[in-house]
Amino acid sequence: MDRRKFIKNTSLASSLFLVPSFVRAFEDIANEKLGFRRLVIIQLSGGNDGLNTVIPINNDVYYRLRPKLAILKEDTLMLNDELGLHKSLLPLKRIYDEGHLSVINNVGYPNPNRSHFRSTDIWQTASSSNQYLKSGWIGRYLDNFDNQPHNAIEVNDSLSLVMKGRKINGLATRNPGIIFKLSQDPYFKRVLNYYNDEHLNEHNLGYLYKSMITAKSSAKYIYETSKTFTTKQKYPNSEFAQQLKTTAKFINSGLNTKVFYSSLDGFDTHVNQSKTQERLLKNYADSMASFIQDLKQQNTFKDTLILTFSEFGRRVEQNSANGTDHGSANNVFIIGENLKPPGIYNDLASLNNLDDNGDLKFEIDFRTIYATVLNRWLQVDDKKILNKSFKQLDFI
Amino acid sequence: MIKRHIQHLHWRVGFGIIPKNLEILSRKEKTQVIDELFIDSTQISPLNVDTSDIDYIPNKAFLKDPINRDKFLKKSIQKTKELNYAWIERLTNPHELLREKMTLFWANHFVCKDNNIFHVQQFNNTLREYALGDFRDFVKAISKEAAMIKYLNNNQNRKQKPNENFARELMELFTLGVSNYTEEDVKESARAFTGYNFMFEGDFYIKSKDHDYDFKSFFGLRGRYDGDDIIDIILDQKQCAQFISEKIYNYFVNDVINSNHINEMVNVFYPNYNIEELMRFVFSSDWFYDEENIGAIIKSPIELLVGIQNIVPLLFKEPVDILKIQKLLNQILLNPPNVDGWKGDKNWIDSNTIMMRLKLPSILLNDSYISLKQKGDTNTTYLNQNVRHRKYNKIFNVEPNWNTFNKNFGNSTYKEIQETLILCSLNKGTELFLDNLNQMSKKEFCVQLMSLPEYQLC
Numbered sequence: 001m002d003r004r005k006f007i008k009n010t011s012l013a014s015s016l017f018l019v020p021s022f023v024r025a026f027e028d029i030a031n032e033k034l035g036f037r038r039l040v041i042i043q044l045s046g047g048n049d050g051l052n053t054v055i056p057i058n059n060d061v062y063y064r065l066r067p068k069l070a071i072l073k074e075d076t077l078m079l080n081d082e083l084g085l086h087k088s089l090l091p092l093k094r095i096y097d098e099g100h101l102s103v104i105n106n107v108g109y110p111n112p113n114r115s116h117f118r119s120t121d122i123w124q125t126a127s128s129s130n131q132y133l134k135s136g137w138i139g140r141y142l143d144n145f146d147n148q149p150h151n152a153i154e155v156n157d158s159l160s161l162v163m164k165g166r167k168i169n170g171l172a173t174r175n176p177g178i179i180f181k182l183s184q185d186p187y188f189k190r191v192l193n194y195y196n197d198e199h200l201n202e203h204n205l206g207y208l209y210k211s212m213i214t215a216k217s218s219a220k221y222i223y224e225t226s227k228t229f230t231t232k233q234k235y236p237n238s239e240f241a242q243q244l245k246t247t248a249k250f251i252n253s254g255l256n257t258k259v260f261y262s263s264l265d266g267f268d269t270h271v272n273q274s275k276t277q278e279r280l281l282k283n284y285a286d287s288m289a290s291f292i293q294d295l296k297q298q299n300t301f302k303d304t305l306i307l308t309f310s311e312f313g314r315r316v317e318q319n320s321a322n323g324t325d326h327g328s329a330n331n332v333f334i335i336g337e338n339l340k341p342p343g344i345y346n347d348l349a350s351l352n353n354l355d356d357n358g359d360l361k362f363e364i365d366f367r368t369i370y371a372t373v374l375n376r377w378l379q380v381d382d383k384k385i386l387n388k389s390f391k392q393l394d395f396i
Numbered sequence: 397m398i399k400r401h402i403q404h405l406h407w408r409v410g411f412g413i414i415p416k417n418l419e420i421l422s423r424k425e426k427t428q429v430i431d432e433l434f435i436d437s438t439q440i441s442p443l444n445v446d447t448s449d450i451d452y453i454p455n456k457a458f459l460k461d462p463i464n465r466d467k468f469l470k471k472s473i474q475k476t477k478e479l480n481y482a483w484i485e486r487l488t489n490p491h492e493l494l495r496e497k498m499t500l501f502w503a504n505h506f507v508c509k510d511n512n513i514f515h516v517q518q519f520n521n522t523l524r525e526y527a528l529g530d531f532r533d534f535v536k537a538i539s540k541e542a543a544m545i546k547y548l549n550n551n552q553n554r555k556q557k558p559n560e561n562f563a564r565e566l567m568e569l570f571t572l573g574v575s576n577y578t579e580e581d582v583k584e585s586a587r588a589f590t591g592y593n594f595m596f597e598g599d600f601y602i603k604s605k606d607h608d609y610d611f612k613s614f615f616g617l618r619g620r621y622d623g624d625d626i627i628d629i630i631l632d633q634k635q636c637a638q639f640i641s642e643k644i645y646n647y648f649v650n651d652v653i654n655s656n657h658i659n660e661m662v663n664v665f666y667p668n669y670n671i672e673e674l675m676r677f678v679f680s681s682d683w684f685y686d687e688e689n690i691g692a693i694i695k696s697p698i699e700l701l702v703g704i705q706n707i708v709p710l711l712f713k714e715p716v717d718i719l720k721i722q723k724l725l726n727q728i729l730l731n732p733p734n735v736d737g738w739k740g741d742k743n744w745i746d747s748n749t750i751m752m753r754l755k756l757p758s759i760l761l762n763d764s765y766i767s768l769k770q771k772g773d774t775n776t777t778y779l780n781q782n783v784r785h786r787k788y789n790k791i792f793n794v795e796p797n798w799n800t801f802n803k804n805f806g807n808s809t810y811k812e813i814q815e816t817l818i819l820c821s822l823n824k825g826t827e828l829f830l831d832n833l834n835q836m837s838k839k840e841f842c843v844q845l846m847s848l849p850e851y852q853l854c
Binding site for chain 2: 121130134149157158159168171172179182183185190194195196205212214215270271321323
């Protein structure tokens with residue numbers, strides 16, 4: 001148990017004289033007033049082509065292996081002498097110029113799996129490639145350091161594995177009004193009014209009633225807290241933008257949520273990649289720009305770290321249908337005000353030294369990024385969540 | 397046979413029972429009721445969707461071309477959805493009830509997922525074929541399924557570079573349970589499955605240049621084993637009968653294990669591994685009908701959905717709604733979360749699913765409305781409530797068939813309806829609450845009962 005929770009629980013459970021009142025006062029302020037750090041995770045589902053997102057503009061191998069698909073240097077937004085951003089990412093280029101974006105290259109894991117399902121599971125559970133875990137890393141964060149489902153929210157209709165802990169699960173909601181309305185059905189209210197908790201420990205039935213009570217209070221808390229904030233920020237008209245708008249509403253209304261999860265789907269570009277990727281990246285960048293603006297207006301951007309990843313990158317060589325097949329290592333974007341130093345974290349791996357499948361070799365284990373975020377940003381013991389000690393990186 | 401016991405049995409081997417059938421069975425002896433379950437399941441009716449528009453695909457090479465592959469995948473994914481709908485339709489109205497329930501059980505034991513409709517369909521029908529058969533043959537058949545060979549990477553398992561994925565899961569998840577074997581056993585058995593491969597149509601073959609014909613050491617034995625030999629050695633371990641018996645007990649009896657009951661089951665199952673014999677033993681045991689086992693299990697989303705449809709048949713005007721419901725409740729058939737399958741029991745329930753599960757019956761059956769009319773309320777308040785509920789958005793485009801309900805429950809008392817829908821004993825407060833409700837409409841009463849936490853159990 002961490003210190004804060006220890007003090008909190010002690011002051012609740014035993015009588016007050018155990019804890020000096022100034023300590024309690026301090027803890028209350030720390031909890032409620034000063035704000036706390038939040039993590040927003042975005043998955044680009046389907047396997048985004050990292051090489052056409054952050055483009056190696058002077059690399060002969062890149063241009064040779066992608067005769068139809070390579071993006072010309074002059075069509076990119078130059079980040080440095082070697083790398084340029086896809087032109088759809090103009091808003092992201094501005095964020096980069098402000099020093100609020102880091103690009104970590106060659107992120108992956110040993111023995112990469114090229115199945116969407118499996119590789120997504122690996123990223124979401126923070127497992128090794130031959131290890132099957134039943135809980136997600138954010139779920140285990142909840143198990144260890146917070147204990148309300150609403151401490152981690154996936155802005156979606158159903159819950160991904162990443163949000164499922166061993167003991168508790170995070171919450172999935174796209175529209176807090178809907179869950180609230182469901183839970184406010186007068187019939188359920190009446191059932192709970194009559195409910196006799198004499199048999200509260202009664203095997204499965206007791207568990208069902210208890211879950212009902214928790215769900216009802218979570219839904220009420222989220223709905224009533226989040227409705228206190230209305231944004232003035234304009235967002236693009238896309239589902240993904242709406243997810244980020246909801247996330248901003250949760251953050252700006254002061255909801256006690258540490259982690260948010262959203263995804264943007266459609267990156268599995270085996271055929272005619274260029275148009276599809278252009279549209280998806282534009283959606284991503286435009287939505288992200290509105291989101292960041294929304295947070296900045298409420299002064300909550302400084303407490304927010306945004307991590308964007310994809311379950312794998314794509315093959316270096318294009319296929320015959322002007323698309324790319326499943327690959328391995330990929331880049332990860334970190335966005336926030338507290339990057340040290342911001343920019344390109346590491347060079348792109350050599351395209352002359354690919355693995356047996358013709359894919360980029362990974363250099364940075366994605367779990368070292370998780371470990372760093374958990375330890376330095378959320379300030380919890382990363383080993384408890386990742387079950388293992390990973391190296392810390394220097395990006396925050 | 398006692399009615400309550402029949403209801404219990406039919407929730408475990410099926411999805412509940414309507415009064416008419418309950419009445420017929422109650423006049424029979426227990427042994428006869430159980431016998432009929434097995435007789436009705438003798439036949440095997442494969443589940444197939446119409447694939448005529450993609451039957452033209454000639455071979456694997458054709459799909460190497462990305463454009464062909466993309467087209468095929470899109471069709472295939474659409475067909476897999478259709479198979480999902482067809483499966484749920486089958487479950488709501490099966491002739492071979494027990495076989496279908498067992499198929500559903502095995503689908504969460506031999507967990508597999510694929511995007512080739514031909515292989516998905518073939519795998520699903522293999523589950524159906526062996527559902528009550530010889531477990532030894534069953535495991536061997538599964539190891540040779542195209543979908544499984546792909547899902548657990550046996551097609552990448554080569555003599556020069558073995559892939560241990562299948563060999564490991566075979567022991568950990570399909571037969572023995574974790575830590576009942578050594579890492580050495582995994583390595584050696586993986587070699588026996590090298591070269592496992594499949595033809596485009598789904599037929600199994602061994603690619604001899606990839607297969608390792610050498611000696612393997614496995615569970616203290618040594619020989620030039622192939623995959624089938626390895627499965628035989630695994631099943632010679634009594635632990636396998638123990639592992640499968642526990643899993644069956646959890647699913648069909650109680651999520652809390654009783655080791656005496658398991659021992660009895662193991663003695664029936666081992667060494668012949670006759671699934672039918674084992675199931676007959678379970679359903680015939682006195683302990684199966686112990687009060688603590690009745691209404692003790694949390695329904696899976698599919699059991700919940702199909703159970704509702706057995707009482708009030710539903711016509712989904714947009715089949716995609718069937719998929720939406722499965723997604724909201726976290727169980728999409730043919731799309732398990734990972735090789736370990738759905739964890740089941742309490743794991744079905746969290747803050748997201750509980751409200752949706754409680755609200756689902758009223759959404760499907762009654763435009764989201766659950767009557768609250770109490771004894772002594774006047775008709776006006778009832779009308780007001782009725783008007784108010786129209787404001788709810790229609791979430792699914794579905795038409796409930798209340799005529800069938802009225803036909804089936806027309807002669808039932810309110811008490812009988814309650815006994816049909818709720819098997820566990822009611823919470824004391826909830827019992828009082830139900831007593832105070834105005835029992836004026838069987839339809840409203842049905843929705844009220846289905847909206848209780850108690851209805852989530854079977």
